Amino acid sequence: xxxxxxxxxxxxxxxxxxxxxxxxxxxxxxxxxxxxxxxxxxxxxxxxxxxxxxxxxxxxxxxxxxxxxxxxxxxxxxxxxxxxxxxxxxxxxxxxxxxxxxxxxxxxxxxxxxxxxxxxxxxxxxxxxxxxxxxxxxxxxxxxxxxxxxxxxxxxxxxxxxxxxxxxxxxxxxxxxxxxxxxxxxxxxxxxxxxxxxxxxxxxxxxxxxxxxxxxxxxxxxxxxxxxxxxxxxxxxxxxxxxxxxxxxxxxxxxxxxxxxxxxxxxxxxxxxxxxxxxxxxxxxxxxxxxxxxxxxxxxxxxxxxxxxxxxxxxxxxxxxxxxxxxxxxxxxxxxxxxxxxxxxxxxxxxxxxxxxxxxxxxxxxxxxxxxxxxxxxxxxxxxxxxxxxxxxxxxxxxxxxxxxxxxxxxxxxxxxxxxxxxxxxxxxxxxxxxxxxxxxxxxxxxxxxxxxxxxxxxxxxxxxxxxxxxxxxxxxxxxxxxxxxxxxxxxxxxxxxxxxxxxxxxxxxxxxxxxxxxxxxxxxxxxxxxxxxxxxxxxxxxxxxxxxxxxxxxxxxxxxxxxxxxxxxxxxxxxxxxxxxxxxxxxxxxxxxxxxxxxxxx
Numbered sequence: 001x002x003x004x005x006x007x008x009x010x011x012x013x014x015x016x017x018x019x020x021x022x023x024x025x026x027x028x029x030x031x032x033x034x035x036x037x038x039x040x041x042x043x044x045x046x047x048x049x050x051x052x053x054x055x056x057x058x059x060x061x062x063x064x065x066x067x068x069x070x071x072x073x074x075x076x077x078x079x080x081x082x083x084x085x086x087x088x089x090x091x092x093x094x095x096x097x098x099x100x101x102x103x104x105x106x107x108x109x110x111x112x113x114x115x116x117x118x119x120x121x122x123x124x125x126x127x128x129x130x131x132x133x134x135x136x137x138x139x140x141x142x143x144x145x146x147x148x149x150x151x152x153x154x155x156x157x158x159x160x161x162x163x164x165x166x167x168x169x170x171x172x173x174x175x176x177x178x179x180x181x182x183x184x185x186x187x188x189x190x191x192x193x194x195x196x197x198x199x200x201x202x203x204x205x206x207x208x209x210x211x212x213x214x215x216x217x218x219x220x221x222x223x224x225x226x227x228x229x230x231x232x233x234x235x236x237x238x239x240x241x242x243x244x245x246x247x248x249x250x251x252x253x254x255x256x257x258x259x260x261x262x263x264x265x266x267x268x269x270x271x272x273x274x275x276x277x278x279x280x281x282x283x284x285x286x287x288x289x290x291x292x293x294x295x296x297x298x299x300x301x302x303x304x305x306x307x308x309x310x311x312x313x314x315x316x317x318x319x320x321x322x323x324x325x326x327x328x329x330x331x332x333x334x335x336x337x338x339x340x341x342x343x344x345x346x347x348x349x350x351x352x353x354x355x356x357x358x359x360x361x362x363x364x365x366x367x368x369x370x371x372x373x374x375x376x377x378x379x380x381x382x383x384x385x386x387x388x389x390x391x392x393x394x395x396x397x398x399x400x401x402x403x404x405x406x407x408x409x410x411x412x413x414x415x416x417x418x419x420x421x422x423x424x425x426x427x428x429x430x431x432x433x434x435x436x437x438x439x440x441x442x443x444x445x446x447x448x449x450x451x452x453x454x455x456x457x458x459x460x461x462x463x464x465x466x467x468x469x470x471x472x473x474x475x476x477x478x479x480x481x482x483x484x485x486x487x488x489x490x491x492x493x494x495x496x497x498x499x500x501x502x503x504x505x506x507x508x509x510x511x512x513x514x515x516x517x518x519x520x521x522x523x524x525x526x527x528x529x530x531x532x533x534x535x536x537x538x539x540x541x542x543x544x545x546x547x548x549x550x551x552x553x554x555x556x557x558x559x560x561x562x563x564x565x566x567x568x569x570x571x572x573x574x575x576x577x578x579x580x581x582x583x584x585x586x587x588x589x590x591x592x593x594x595x596x597x598x599x600x601x602x603x
Contacts, residue, residue, distance in 0.1 A: 049074050065093045065102055072109060078259050079298055080116040087113055104133035104142065111149055115156070116262075118301035118338040124153040144173040148187060155194055156302065158341030158378045164194050185214035185223070192230065197342065201234045208234075225254050226263075233270060241274045248274075262303055265294035269307055276314055284314055305334030306343055312350050321357030328354055345375050396595060469527055471559065481568045484511050521552070524569075528555055538603050545587055553580050557600040 049071065056067040068089040075083035087109055094102040108130045114123035127150035134142040147170035154163035171187040173179075192207030208227050215223040232247030248271050255264035272287030292307040312327035328351045335344035348371035356364035429435075488511045495505060529536065532555075539546055539554060546554070549570075556566045563577045572580070585596050 061093075061097060062099070062102065065090050065097075065106070068093065069106070069109065072113075076113070076116060078261065080113065080300070081298075084113065100133070100137060101139075104130060104137065104139075107133065108142075108146060108149070111146075111153075115149065115153055116300065118156070118303075118340070120153045120156040120302075121339045124150060124157065127153060140173060140177050141179060144170045144177070144179060144183070147173065148190060152190060155190075155197070157339045158344070160194060160197060160342075160378060164191070167191050167194065181214045182218055182220070185211040188214075189227065189230070196230070196234050196237065199237060201238055204234055205231060222258070225251065229263075229267070236270060236274060239277075241278060245271060245274050261294050261298040262300040265291040265298075265300075265303055265307070268294070269303070269310060272314075273310055276310070276317065281314060281318060285311070288314060301334055302338045302340045302343065305331045305338065305340065305347075308334070309343070309347050309350060312354065313346075316350055316353045316357065319357065321354045324350065325354040325358065341374065342378055345371060345378065348374060396593075481571060485568070485571075487511060525555070528559075532558060535603060542603070543588060546584075549580070550584050550587065553577075553584060554600050554603075557581075557597060558603070560597075560601070 052067050052071050052074070056064060056071070059067055068086045071086040072083045072090065075086070087106075090102075090106040090109060094106040107126060111123045111126035111130060114120070114126060127146050130146040131143055131150065134140075134146060147166050151163045151166035151170060154160075154166060167187060167190050171184070171191065174183055174187060188207045188211035192204045192211065195201075195204035195207065208231050212224055212227040212231075215227065228247055229251045232244045232251075235241075235244035235247070248267050251267050252264065255261075255267060268287045268291035272284045272291065275281070275287065276284035288307060288311050292304065292311070295303040295307055308327045308331035312324045312331060315321070315324035315327065328347060332344060332347040332351060335341070335347050348367050352364045352367035352371060354364075355361070355367060488508055491508050491511070495508070535555070535558065536551060539551060552570060553566065556569060561569075563574050567574045567577050570577070570580075581596060588596070588599065590596060590599065
């Protein structure tokens, strides 16, 4: 399993020291200066902590909240458990002041703390409160950040569909309000994580590289370094072990220098996992144990569970099944405690292997069954397809917006060009003084435009009438088939309970003949070709592998009919329509970013 770091949005950071004295401007500045990357960007400094502790007892109101928040940040990534008392102080003071904005901020800090300490169910519910608070304050920037953080909690809980939906919602909101590039990059980063989780490595890498480009532009080396680690984990997932291992080893001194202890543990765990795949089991065990010592010391519980599971997996490989079982029991207990359902999938599988190795096959079977059920629930084809559809939907909407912008730019250029041409004509006419000729020309043009307008209106009217006829015929055909199918169903019920079954069967056969009557389709095709001339020939010319049934489906898609209407006309189920669309996409060589409906309509 990849241990990819999520990018959080929090309205506070070490950069606050740059505006510490500007108390009267603090609220808007806090929003702007917070680091939106994976890490706050500094490690706990004892001199700085001592200095803050000296002044905090002498402060009051918002300045005291700010100092406690700074103390919380000092410890958050170095020792999360040690940061909690300072966080509690910010919450108490914010509520005592009854300042809604600070209450929302400090509540958001609490959600971040729960995330850092693997209390994901708690952080999820906290972020719902934060979203509600900022919505009431009409602060859409902070709403987008809270959505981002909520999505990260959902990811840890294995709720991947919800996670991707919320991340997309956050990204769209950030784009709508024109949020900072750094904040947009945080969303790219997190969406890259979730695609990496479901092994969509190409899409994941696209998002990582978009985030990386922004961080390089903004000169944020810490974020660039961590994106490189996430790219390394995708390489690991693609079994490019040596490349992945090299990047992870590069990250180790970076994490040590910054005192990013949990991230160092994660790097060691990933290096150990790669060694295990390369059958270097002793190296793997050494790195796993290094990771476990660090993660136990600094409190990220879910990481402890992952380290334990990997040790259990290692001992399964060695055939030391009883030892493996002890580790796996602890690992699955942590998974249940933290609600990290995706990690639990691997725990169940390794437990099954350990019991099988010990000859306890009933237990092994039970855990293997649980493994399959949870795997299908979280990573089943239906969930993955839904997440891919979300990605396609986002990309489609984005392209549509870009297209509108380009169309507006083209329109503006055309208007400017037209204006310049009109000025040129006016100048020529003025110079030659041919007023009479100009009038004649203008008159002639107007008459021509009038005639053209009349002809266009007539053509438009004819086309609209034919389109109406076509739509009416299609809907009538769909309705007729629906009624006949319903009638057929009722006749079958009567037939089963009637002694005169043969008579009923004759009527059913007649209905089948009518439903499958090609004359109905030929009449529809006649109407269709009147409206969409050359459509069939274009399809066959561009896609000769398309069958007659595919051509029928494309004709109905061209009319923008619903799946139910198409199903009734073609006498298949709605599920059959979905399968037909899927087969057609494959024949047309469409990727996930391309819309079948758009392609057919444009033909």
